[in-house]
Amino acid sequence: MLIIVTYDVSTETKEGRRRLRRVAKTCESVGQRVQKSVFECRVNQMQYEELERNLLNEINEKEAPPHARGRGLKRVFYTPRA
Template identity: 75%
Template structure:
């Protein structure tokens, strides 16, 4: 299945910025980054559960927001994309092309 993972992590504190880095790192292991805090992941049920479990270990439920959406397939017919997305290492603000 295709799922979309999106998150808001509060980054006012060093701890928040660390959470953001760790959340992104987990997501990078499971899918493709399509925006700064949005990932598309093709996973089976076991992988979905593992991803969810790993992310719940990282986020702060009192500070952050994490969402998983099941996407309608075939994805190509149900997604529209406009504009550019640059391969930036957002967590460290350096270009990783």
């Protein structure tokens, strides 16, 4: 399945800048960067679940939840909070 992953990580702190690099590296491991914080990833179900786990470990959801959307996904993870 093809998914699009987007994220916005605060870089105001040193930890935020580190987190941004780790998130990008995680996404680059399974996909291709199409913009600064946008990746296209062609993954199977197992790769998708691993990507989701890895992103959860890297990102502070309250601060900057990532979004992944794709055809064939049973659900969209990390939807923005209203």
